Amino acid sequence: MIKRLFFLAFLFPALTAFSQDAQIKSSVPNVEAKVDSVLALMTLEEKVGQLVQYNGSWDLTGPASEVGNKEKEEKLKKGLVGSMLNVLSVDATTKAQKLVMENSRLKIPLMFGYDVIHGYKTIFPVPLGETASWDMEAAERSAQIAALESVAEGVNWTFSPMIDISRDARWGRIMEGSGEDPFLTSKVAVAKVRGYQGDDLSDPKTIAATAKHFAGYGFAEAGREYNTVHVGENELHNTILPPFKAAADAGVATFMNSFNDLDGTPATASEMLQREILKGKWDFQGFVVSDWGTIAELVTHGFARDKKHAAEIAIKAGSDMDMEGRAYETGLVELVKEGKVDEALIDEAARRVLRVKFKMGLFEDPYRYSNANTKTELDYDKHLREARDIAKKSIVLLKNENELLPIKSSVKKIAVIGPLADDKDSPIGNWRGQGEANSAVSLLEGVKSAVGKDVKVTYAKGADLGIGRRSFMIPLKINTTDKSGFEEAIKKAKDADLVIMALGEDAFQTGEGRSQVNIDLAGVQQELLEAVYKVNKNLVLVLFNGRPLEISWSAENVPAIVEAWLLGSESGNAIADVLFGEYNPSGKLPVSFPRAVGQEPLYYNTKNTGRPTNPVEVTYSGYGDVEKDALYPFGFGLSYTSFEYGDLELSSEEMDENGEITASISLTNTGKIAGKEVVQLYLRDMVASTTRPIKELKGFEMVELQPGETKEVTFTITNDLLEFYNAEKKWTSEPGEFSVMVGGNSVDMKTETFRLN
Numbered sequence: 001m002i003k004r005l006f007f008l009a010f011l012f013p014a015l016t017a018f019s020q021d022a023q024i025k026s027s028v029p030n031v032e033a034k035v036d037s038v039l040a041l042m043t044l045e046e047k048v049g050q051l052v053q054y055n056g057s058w059d060l061t062g063p064a065s066e067v068g069n070k071e072k073e074e075k076l077k078k079g080l081v082g083s084m085l086n087v088l089s090v091d092a093t094t095k096a097q098k099l100v101m102e103n104s105r106l107k108i109p110l111m112f113g114y115d116v117i118h119g120y121k122t123i124f125p126v127p128l129g130e131t132a133s134w135d136m137e138a139a140e141r142s143a144q145i146a147a148l149e150s151v152a153e154g155v156n157w158t159f160s161p162m163i164d165i166s167r168d169a170r171w172g173r174i175m176e177g178s179g180e181d182p183f184l185t186s187k188v189a190v191a192k193v194r195g196y197q198g199d200d201l202s203d204p205k206t207i208a209a210t211a212k213h214f215a216g217y218g219f220a221e222a223g224r225e226y227n228t229v230h231v232g233e234n235e236l237h238n239t240i241l242p243p244f245k246a247a248a249d250a251g252v253a254t255f256m257n258s259f260n261d262l263d264g265t266p267a268t269a270s271e272m273l274q275r276e277i278l279k280g281k282w283d284f285q286g287f288v289v290s291d292w293g294t295i296a297e298l299v300t301h302g303f304a305r306d307k308k309h310a311a312e313i314a315i316k317a318g319s320d321m322d323m324e325g326r327a328y329e330t331g332l333v334e335l336v337k338e339g340k341v342d343e344a345l346i347d348e349a350a351r352r353v354l355r356v357k358f359k360m361g362l363f364e365d366p367y368r369y370s371n372a373n374t375k376t377e378l379d380y381d382k383h384l385r386e387a388r389d390i391a392k393k394s395i396v397l398l399k400n401e402n403e404l405l406p407i408k409s410s411v412k413k414i415a416v417i418g419p420l421a422d423d424k425d426s427p428i429g430n431w432r433g434q435g436e437a438n439s440a441v442s443l444l445e446g447v448k449s450a451v452g453k454d455v456k457v458t459y460a461k462g463a464d465l466g467i468g469r470r471s472f473m474i475p476l477k478i479n480t481t482d483k484s485g486f487e488e489a490i491k492k493a494k495d496a497d498l499v500i501m502a503l504g505e506d507a508f509q510t511g512e513g514r515s516q517v518n519i520d521l522a523g524v525q526q527e528l529l530e531a532v533y534k535v536n537k538n539l540v541l542v543l544f545n546g547r548p549l550e551i552s553w554s555a556e557n558v559p560a561i562v563e564a565w566l567l568g569s570e571s572g573n574a575i576a577d578v579l580f581g582e583y584n585p586s587g588k589l590p591v592s593f594p595r596a597v598g599q600e601p602l603y604y605n606t607k608n609t610g611r612p613t614n615p616v617e618v619t620y621s622g623y624g625d626v627e628k629d630a631l632y633p634f635g636f637g638l639s640y641t642s643f644e645y646g647d648l649e650l651s652s653e654e655m656d657e658n659g660e661i662t663a664s665i666s667l668t669n670t671g672k673i674a675g676k677e678v679v680q681l682y683l684r685d686m687v688a689s690t691t692r693p694i695k696e697l698k699g700f701e702m703v704e705l706q707p708g709e710t711k712e713v714t715f716t717i718t719n720d721l722l723e724f725y726n727a728e729k730k731w732t733s734e735p736g737e738f739s740v741m742v743g744g745n746s747v748d749m750k751t752e753t754f755r756l757n
């Protein structure tokens with residue numbers, strides 16, 4: 001009986017799609033029964049169709065599709081496409097959806113995916129920058145706003161959050177993730193999933209999210225894009241997978257697999273990742289979309305003989321949807337007919353896709369995300385105000401000698417110098433959604449609108465980045481010679497009370513296909529900096545970048561350094577808020593900054609080795625020419641006020657597996673102004689069945705204090721914080737001694753120990 005009802009719902013969608021009939025409400029709990037009833041009606045070709053994703057060819061984000069537009073249209077009409085990517089606007093998505101709803105036999109609605117990475121129209125800081133806020137409400141809110149702006153353009157599925165742990169500043173995509181730490185990235189993953197999806201996927205103000213790239217992509221060898229990944233099981237489980245597990249537990253609708261080879265098996269072909277772990281141990285109910293063309297690329301990897309073989313391997317491994325690879329649509333039907341692929345595997349993959357579509361409410365109303373009114377209801381000005389707020393929280397103060405910052409009212413002449421000073425495009429960053437080119441508030445604009453009439457602001461570009469806007473993955477060419485702008489810059493610097501220099505990277509220096517072996521200030525920027533510094537030492541360096549940069553000279557010489565990432569639409573205003581003390585900086589680095597690029601990959605949660613550095617043999621487990629530690633460590637960031645930590649106190653020296661202990665510390669604002677500090681908790685398992693990192697972030701809390709105020713910060717340590725993937729391949733804790741460390745960054749901490757019984 002149930003089957004018949006659903007059957008009717010699909011054959012006569014006009015009668016039922018918009019009706020209030022409880023039988024077809026996506027919010028009722030019998031999604032599985034509905035999925036079954038649809039599956040029962042589908043031909044093999046239609047089921048395979050659900051596993052095919054086409055690009056809307058007007059906005060390619062990968063190698064050009066072989067499928068002509070006409071052919072795509074025909075496939076849509078026959079119901080042989082499950083979803084599309086890069087189809088933007090209510091008109092375009094309505095048009096594509098109509099092709100399916102008005103022509104196909106079963107009228108199974110499409111999903112529309114897009115890379116909404118750090119905003120759709122209103123652009124927020126790049127993810128690495130936003131993570132520096134350590135503010136999970138902010139991370140959730142920016143995703144929520146991105147979702148609102150996406151659905152206003154018919155997009156109902158984002159390929160975000162990108163939660164690849166990366167320890168290598170050379171890798172261009174380090175900008176898209178949350179840095180080097182699994183705990184912090186897991187928190188961001190949950191915040192993002194909540195922000196995009198809300199509590200109810202069928203709410204037309206939410207979009208489906210994607211946890212990507214599963215898995216290991218951020219460990220590309222030598223930071224070279226798409227490179228082979230060599231990690232052992234221990235590293236995979238303890239470092240790479242935790243954010244994905246957190247996203248799965250938070251109910252993320254979809255996963256995306258990744259381009260890379262993981263220890264001999266391309267991730268797209270990995271049964272271990274997709275079937276055993278994701279769909280097996282983690283019981284993930286959504287579907288896995290391939291990354292662009294990764295199924296077909298199994299041939300290039302030398303893992304499949306041809307596309308058809310690639311389709312066979314990928315479907316068996318658990319890749320459910322083929323993004324623009326054309327391997328599934330050309331291979332799967334034949335493979336089933338030849339008996340090489342069990343039809344049950346196709347059913348399973350199609351079931352997963354249908355399940356998500358039901359949960360999104362698409363069967364109820366295929367046009368629910370293509371509503372022209374949604375856009376007019378949005379308050380884009382408010383979104384910009386929120387973007388400014390999040391951007392200022394993402395800024396990290398790296399150095400502030402003699403309290404040069406915030407800029408004092410005695411400063412009457414400011415020279416703003418550098419190739420990024422009046423750049424309205426770079427702060428928008430890569431993966432900018434529909435954020436308009438040149439739409440950011442530049443630093444110069446921000447400074448000008450922050451100062452009073454009695455302050456004179458001058459500007460000189462000084463040098464060109466020499467990079468310009470490039471199309472997808474064209475090699476980077478940097479102008480390294482033109483110094484004709486130096487003279488003017490030096491003159492203006494000489495004439496100023498204070499210089500603000502804007503240096504770093506352009507919008508497209510990080511992102512996909514943007515790996516670099518040099519991570520210093522590119523082109524002639526370093527020379528410009530030194531030339532300007534020679535004539536005016538009251539210098540504030542503002543960095544624009546999507547990756548940690550090598551800035552050892554600046555750290556040594558420049559009195560004030562502000563890490564401003566690529567902060568999005570409101571960049572210049574947010575930076576000015578910090579420079580002029582409107583906002584007291586509270587950001588902390590989510591990634592280690594190296595002394596030299598040769599230290600990469602660099603990360604704080606290393607293992608000890610058998611020969612950790614000691615004061616005599618300084619090169620043990622280090623280098624002969626440069627210290628082995630970070631220039632600016634993970635978790636580091638200054639404030640305009642100062643904080644003093646009291647003694648660390650544990651509630652007990654022992655803990656049972658089912659018990660808990662607390663770690664408390666007092667924090668006092670010893671400076672003259674109110675400020676916020678991110679108090680961080682790190683743990684170390686001293687002896688275990690596998691070697692363990694010397695410290696791992698396990699908690700953090702943002703504390704706001706008035707001058708002179710003291711607060712007690714308390715972390716509760718429970719068994720789950722002590723668990724890891726051990727020698728027996730179990731996620732568990734092991735009895736023994738643990739070290740507890742609390743402080744304002746991953747280096748300066750108070751330490752105590754306890755025993756787990």
Ligand code: NOJ
Binds near residue numbers: 061115159212292512
């Ligand atoms: C390739 C990228 O790796 C992935 O992150 C993105 O979502 C897809 N292209 C679609 O644009």
